[in-house]
Amino acid sequence: MKLRFVSSRSTRGVLSALAFALGFAGTSSAAVTWQDIQFGGFASQGYLLSSANDYLGETSDGTFDFREYALNASWAKGKFRIGAQAFGQKLGQYGEDRIKLDWATIDYQPAQWLGFRAGRVKMPRGLYNEALDLDSVRPFVLLPQSVYDARLRDFNAAFNGAMIFGNISLRQAGSVDYRLFYGDIPMSTSSGASDYFNNDQPFPNTSIGMDAVYGGSVFWNTPATGLRVGYSYSTFENFGVDRIAYYGGMTIPLQKLTSNHHRHLLSAEYTYGDWIFAAEAGWENAHSVILMAGQPSGSVADFDSDYYYVSVARRVHARVELGAYVSHSHDATVLIPAQAGLSLPPLSQTDYAVSAKFDLNEHLIFKLEGHYLDGSGKLFDTPAHPQPFVQRDNSWTMVAAKMTLSF
Template sequence: MAVGVAAADEGRASAWWERLQGERLQIHGFASLTAVKTSANRFFGDSPDLSWNFIEVALNASYQLNARVLFAGQVLARRAGDMYDGTPALDYGLADVTLDETPTRRLGVRLGRLKNPLGLYNETRDVPFTRPSIFLPQVIYFDKVRNMVLSTDGVMVYGETSTGYGDLSFTLGGGQPVVDENLEWAFLGDDLPGKFIPRGVAWAGSLWYSAFQERLRLGLSGFTSVLGYRPGVGLDLGAGETAINYLILSAQYNTEHWTLTSEYSRLPLEWQDYGVDFPYRKTSGEGYYLQGAYRVRPGLELMLRYEEGFTDRKDRDGTRSSALLGGAVPPGDYFSKIWSLGVRWDLNPHVMLRAQYERHQGTYTIAARENDPATLVEDWDLFALQLAVRF
């Protein structure tokens, strides 16, 4: 009798769990493994000898508490050469509350660790299936400072409305950026005995227009933050600060077989109070790309992209920036010009294979944490293969 009652209870619990997961709770995950080979320079590991050090494993979940409140989060373990060691971390974790909703508009607020609404791909850059290629255009979506631009701990207001001329949406949020050692390598050139700490509120926002059932999308997005540096003992460097202002203009056009995409970014940086021996004071970085994707048939897609990026838009060949360090860093480290060709093959809805070839001139997109800038080769090639699965 007790066994029968227990079995009945177990059956009811199982049915309840299945019903709960189908109606309110969604659990998904993905994993990817990528092999990277370069003709020179390290990219996500020891790529001149073939690197297998680009691995992503994630589990995400969402729970719809009621019609107005949604909880969502994702834990990601990411191994990317010397920049990320695979330690599981919270990618995002938030509560989404709808404040007002009608058939033509919606207004809400999100709290927690939030994805920054930057460009077309930042909010979905974690998932291999939602990227347009194995590697995003690095002149805009920098992997070497990924955590800072990916998410912010804070609050964000969002809204959207439908009109007879298309759909408009906006986001505006503030909080604290996610800071790690990669920022020291990117903004100070080394892992120095000290650390960056956020100063004040970092702001992120976006404005989007879409028309013709999202066939056309136009967007403006941005991020601004100030990072204070707390130097370690014995370091001949002042307690300075680095101001970051990041702006992206985005455009995308979709047809049944084609997707044409272009984005342009400006990245003004300003260094203050690091001392007279620190070489940099102010730069205005720039990047853009043109990208076309062609769907040959369902499950098979080709991609072609050209991108350019510059540490300083007024020093496009890098000679002036190189001279600040007495030529210790070659001019090619301050710009990148990249051609990319890729193919995507979806074996089924859960398994994807990708291949990508890139021809590089310059090393602006390469992480100093993985390379000695003085030994970088200006002209180099990259080839990558990726296997990704999801559930």
């Protein structure tokens, strides 16, 4: 595997930004408070290089198109709390360094067991979905992609709507954290979610959206010190995409796909001294109707996906934390009746990862991670970025590095 650098203005800009971060970190303070408003944020720059295939960007040539940055602010008084975060990212062809409103909420919690939240709300899914930006609390450059696919942040991170939440004491039996939500997720055809739902299809999406998203999570903080287990559920109601085809220079409507998409996720985490063990397993399914242009009825597509990961992390030094995980996913789509050229083979991928995190000082961390990947089922093959299944390498490696400044 060759490490290839391209001398360019963008690469020099990245290196300059890292140099600035190193200098700034030595004098920066943590969150800043002004008029009872607390400000914080982070900026990270990474590098990805794979021995084959393009995953999370043009990784087979090595890419610096792997960065995130945000600024957040929050204010609290009594039973009320208001907060928001502006966020930008570049992950391969996604993000394009556009600044957007990542989340913005107002909370009212009259009691420990009952609270209300509204606005652009973080999605309660699994152990870590509401803490995607807390880079300093885990050694991994990439969370297990079978559950926390970095390309689907627009789809998974937050929704526009409302939530009911709380913590219910069970006395000697521990306590339960619950969240129930309802809302909507605006999406774009340039997003990773659009490519995910257009994977291995010969025609691009022209629109993508849903009527609503709803669900919740429940986590039991068991009486065993350090152990919590939970379940998360969500449904995307009337989720749909429109696709088109191009023939002889003409744009022709081809098909409309709609479904109710259901997701389930079981989670467990155990902290013991300097050790953290975690495991999550999920499955999702959708029964979709495909209507072809000009046809009164269509065919059916059954989509099923199952996935899991097991991870372990341990702090071995005041400034060093190590981690490892195995992450697996398997997707299958069956068209009834089968349509020539549109049927998909089962898509599987197993990722074996080892990581190291170095706390350079209070605000600056560096991470280095190696991956061995068996299978290529999580690669995207789209009209804009073709990567046909039969041309993929199914035994490959990837190296990821990341520097993060938190303030």
